[in-house]
Amino acid sequence: MLFFGSLGLLSATEFLIASVVFLLIFVTIKSSWKRIPQGLKPLPGPVGYPIIGSMLEVGKNPHLSLTEMSKKYGDVMKVHIGMRPVLVLSGLETTKQALVRQGGDFMGRPDLYSMRHVVDGQSLSFSTDSGEMWLARRKLVQNALKSFAFSLSPDSVSSTLLEEHVSKEAEYLVMKLQQVMQEQRRLDPFRYLVVSVANVVSAMCFGKRYGHDDQELLSIVNESEQFVEVAASGNLADFIPLLQLLPGKSLKKFKEFNHRFSTFLKNMVKDHFESFSKDNIRDITDSLIELSQEKEEKNMKTQLPTGKIVNLVNDIFGAGFDTVTTALSWCLTYLVIYPEMQKKIQREIDETIGSERKPRLSDRPLLPYTEAFIQETFRHSSFIPFTIPHCTTRDTTLNGFYIPKDTCVFVNQWQVNHDKSVWKDPFVFIPERFLTASGKEINKDEAEKVLIFGLGKRRCVGEMIARWQVFLFLTSLLQELQFTVQDGVKVDLTPRYGLTMKLPRCEHFQVTKRSTKKTTE
Ligand code: HEM
Numbered sequence: 001m002l003f004f005g006s007l008g009l010l011s012a013t014e015f016l017i018a019s020v021v022f023l024l025i026f027v028t029i030k031s032s033w034k035r036i037p038q039g040l041k042p043l044p045g046p047v048g049y050p051i052i053g054s055m056l057e058v059g060k061n062p063h064l065s066l067t068e069m070s071k072k073y074g075d076v077m078k079v080h081i082g083m084r085p086v087l088v089l090s091g092l093e094t095t096k097q098a099l100v101r102q103g104g105d106f107m108g109r110p111d112l113y114s115m116r117h118v119v120d121g122q123s124l125s126f127s128t129d130s131g132e133m134w135l136a137r138r139k140l141v142q143n144a145l146k147s148f149a150f151s152l153s154p155d156s157v158s159s160t161l162l163e164e165h166v167s168k169e170a171e172y173l174v175m176k177l178q179q180v181m182q183e184q185r186r187l188d189p190f191r192y193l194v195v196s197v198a199n200v201v202s203a204m205c206f207g208k209r210y211g212h213d214d215q216e217l218l219s220i221v222n223e224s225e226q227f228v229e230v231a232a233s234g235n236l237a238d239f240i241p242l243l244q245l246l247p248g249k250s251l252k253k254f255k256e257f258n259h260r261f262s263t264f265l266k267n268m269v270k271d272h273f274e275s276f277s278k279d280n281i282r283d284i285t286d287s288l289i290e291l292s293q294e295k296e297e298k299n300m301k302t303q304l305p306t307g308k309i310v311n312l313v314n315d316i317f318g319a320g321f322d323t324v325t326t327a328l329s330w331c332l333t334y335l336v337i338y339p340e341m342q343k344k345i346q347r348e349i350d351e352t353i354g355s356e357r358k359p360r361l362s363d364r365p366l367l368p369y370t371e372a373f374i375q376e377t378f379r380h381s382s383f384i385p386f387t388i389p390h391c392t393t394r395d396t397t398l399n400g401f402y403i404p405k406d407t408c409v410f411v412n413q414w415q416v417n418h419d420k421s422v423w424k425d426p427f428v429f430i431p432e433r434f435l436t437a438s439g440k441e442i443n444k445d446e447a448e449k450v451l452i453f454g455l456g457k458r459r460c461v462g463e464m465i466a467r468w469q470v471f472l473f474l475t476s477l478l479q480e481l482q483f484t485v486q487d488g489v490k491v492d493l494t495p496r497y498g499l500t501m502k503l504p505r506c507e508h509f510q511v512t513k514r515s516t517k518k519t520t521e
Pocket of ligand 1: 465
């Protein structure tokens with residue numbers, strides 16, 4: 001009796017829950033149907049569960065699960081993550097259509113909980129602003145980078161400032177790696193690359209470099225995982241508000257990291273204010289101070305208040321060190337997995353540059369295989385699997401589907417880079433796919449299909465700097481050194497999902513100085 005009674009009670013509760021769920025789904029679907037203008041289609045996608053949406057299907061590797069889902073639902077699909085509908089874009093043509101041809105409609109940034117913690121919600125890259133102020137600040141960053149990366153160095157007739165900074169850092173790095181090898185017989189290259197790359201961006205922003213054991217710098221650059229894991233597309237706390245109240249370890253670390261990073265930059269900017277002189281503009285921070293003072297005098301509309309300088313520096317420094325370090329550590333990993341490719345690059349360096357002088361940016365067109373290797377590293381790793389999330393700025397349509405204003409948009413770069421309809425054997429690492437038939441030039445049409453810097457109005461402002469740095473660091477390292485891993489060590493190529501995807505740290509790299517008779521190797 002008790003058994004039947006409890007079963008009956010359970011069934012009634014289940015029935016009630018099912019009815020409420022059904023009603024909720026029905027009302028949601030009905031209300032979205034109602035709003036779709038005639039002739040347009042509703043977005044396809046999985047229905048998902050109440051409250052959690054398709055969270056379980058999306059799982060820990062959204063780039064893989066959303067790629068799978070796009071095979072069923074298409075290049076334009078709607079997936080509920082938690083309670084929020086997210087538009088997921090796949091396919092090269094669809095992505096170009098949205099971000100380039102309809103760029104204005106898709107250029108916004110959604111209001112996400114995690115993004116509010118980046119520079120107190122004032123970041124150029126992550127804040128919800130995509131209007132006049134964002135555009136003015138984006139231009140400021142582009143101009144600042146132009147002046148302190150692409151201008152000719154005062155110490156040279158032909159090198160740019162960036163070239164000088166990278167060459168100097170690469171030289172220190174070669175020495176440091178050899179020294180660590182002598183002392184420890186093995187090393188984790190990420191630990192040293194990150195300081196060298198941070199030193200390049202620090203030279204541009206602050207005119208300062210740090211030692212490889214500087215604890216202040218290390219406590220920031222060595223902990224960037226704490227940022228990229230939470231800032232990634234699909235972080236659940238952004239989509240299920242309840243999770244923001246729970247004491248999650250990664251969210252706490254993320255907030256602490258942002259605070260530490262911001263304090264570090266504030267101190268640098270404060271020092272610059274104290275020693276600022278209009279007649280001696282030393283670096284990006286000085287040039288921003290000058291600009292903010294000029295605009296204050298002229299009372300211009302798109303003013304740069306002095307308090308905002310640190311936000312812009314934060315965008316440049318933050319975007320500048322983690323991305324390039326991650327790119328280089330993927331390059332080194334592929335080099336030890338494919339030693340024959342490492343030899344081919346070294347042969348190209350030996351034959352064109354030799355060993356008497358350092359690699360220069362003007363060598364880039366002369367080293368097509370090296371360029372193709374870098375491009376294949378970008379494609380195959382797709383280490384920035386999604387762009388920073390976008391959102392629609394107005395009601396719009398795409399491929400005949402209706403998309404309301406303020407819809408959060410994920411752009412699946414990983415899917416585009418592994419799409420069988422675009423690439424032959426997309427999972428195989430083949431640098432030659434980016435060479436012309438003669439093998440002497442980069443096939444530009446193929447190279448342009450790789451999506452790693454985003455597209456359109458939000459396209460990365462540091463792309464050129466990033467490409468230059470990866471090329472110069474890589475060629476400088478390979479001119480002097482040979483990279484391998486210790487015998488018996490299997491390199492794990494499974495990345496950890498994040499805004500930038502990193503490989504597990506490997507402490508078993510071996511570095512040896514190359515012999516002087518290089519071309520005979
Ligand atoms: C290999 C290195 C790099 C990669 C793969 C990369 C990739 C990206 C991507 C995917 C975005 C987002 C695009 C979007 O939301 O649609 C972005 C934005 C941005 N990147 Fe990079 N980036 C790299 C290096 C750099 C460097 C070196 C800098 C500056 C020194 C930089 C500065 C920025 C800024 C400021 C934005 C925000 C643009 C905006 O929201 O308007 N990046 N980058």
